Structure formats: C-alpha cells, structure tokens
Amino acid sequence: MLRKFILAVLFVFTASLGLTVSAQNADVGINPNFAGGEVTSVDSAKIVLQTKDGVIEVVLSPTTQYKRVPPENPVLKAAVAASLTDIGVGDKLLVTGTVSADKKNIPAKAVYLLSKSDIAQKLDKERQAWRTRGITGRVTKVDFQTGEVTIAERAMTGERAVVISPKERAKYLRYAPNSVNYSEAKASSIKEIFIGDMVRALGDRSQEGTNFQAEIILSGAFQTV
DSSP states (O other): OHHHHHHHHHHHHHHTTTOOOOGGGOSOEEETTEEEEEEEEEOSSEEEEEETTEEEEEEOOTTOEEEEOOTTSOSGGGOEEOOGGGOOTTOEEEEESOOOTTSSEEEOSEEEEEOHHHHHHHHHHHHHHHHHHEEEEEEEEEETTTTEEEEEEEETTEEEEEEEEEEEEEEEEEOOTTOOOGGGOEEOOGGGOOTTOEEEEEEEEOTTSSEEEEEEEEEEOOOOO
16 A cells, blocks of 8 residues: 555656656656666665666766655745755655666756655554544435435444535545545545445534544445455
8 A cells, every 4th residue: 555655656646747647557657758666775866766677777976966855745936955865765756857778867957855753653644534534424315416325334233324514625435446445546426325325424524423424535345245
C-alpha cells in the first residue's frame, strides 16, 4: 500500500510540471527531460535511482536545487527548500534535467524529494483518522436529491440505520474493480452508489449516533462468498 501511495503522489506532482503521465504508469521512469524513481544509493556527487525503465545516475552539481514535496499537498508549488542530506535510500525522487542519449545519467537541475518517512507518517495519520472518525455499513437507501445515503451499521445489538450527509465539498470515491485498496479508489459521485453497496465514510457522527456528516464517502460493490 505504501508503494502504491507513493506512486500516486509521484503522479500528482509530475502532472503539476505539465508532463504527460498516465495514472496506470505513475512511476514516471526515464524521459528526455526528467526521471523518477527510488533512491538506491546517494553520495555527494551522485544519486542512483531505480526506475521502471532501469537504473539511472543523477549527477549533482553546486547549482542543483533540492526541493521537498509535502505528501499532503503533492504539487510543485508547495515544495519547500531542502538539501542533499535530506535524501536517503528508499525515498522517491523526481529529477529534472537533460537525460543522456544512453539513458544512463541525468545532470540534475532540480531534485524533488518525496520522503519515505513523511509519507509513512501521513499514512499513519490517515489510518488513525479512519479508526476514530470512520463509519462502515451496507447501503439501504440513496436520496439523489438531498445527497443522503442511509446505511445499516453493525452494532453490539444488531444493525442500526445511520444517515450519511455529505459536507460541503465532500469527496466521493469508489473502489476500483477487483480491489479493496484505498489507494486505488477512483473519483466518483453519489450517482454511482447503489442499494446493497458497502460504504465507508470519514467525518463526524452526531451525538445520538444516527447521523453522520461526511468529508469522504467511499463506496463499492462486493460479493460475499
């Protein structure tokens, strides 16, 4: 899950460069003007990256710029100043520059860092949020006019009905076919939620517990075997 999340973030901030990268191929590999992959070694003169297209050496110079991209806002304009000493084995990098004809090295103009530890911390925070502010249940009713989704939530005494209402700018997601990984969920809408689906929502439960104000509504259709 960590690797898939890192690749998804890498896709977002390469897209913010105006580069053409497909969501299915988020590990950008080696291209004429940039390369992206995982750090396998680093020293004062070069960084070695393992990419989907093979190994490439990132040649460093005194003019190379280093930027750290926050995983919670993975766009280039949000990057902050960093240094070579911030980079370690296992981190993800996007490097801009002109790749050599044999695709063996790239003199680095700028190095954008996605720290493995930063992303791990973000994932831990997200997991904790879903544990403390999440709800799960089977859809029993969908009101397309109000946007409310009623679910049957399992409780100690059986099932209880909970009405999920979207907050302003709530995000709808839907599990990808044949996958229960959150990182692979696709953007969706209430029109794709159906009776019998399973829904997970993140938000705030009312005091009595029968209403839920949701920031994220994640749905999916699963067959019970």
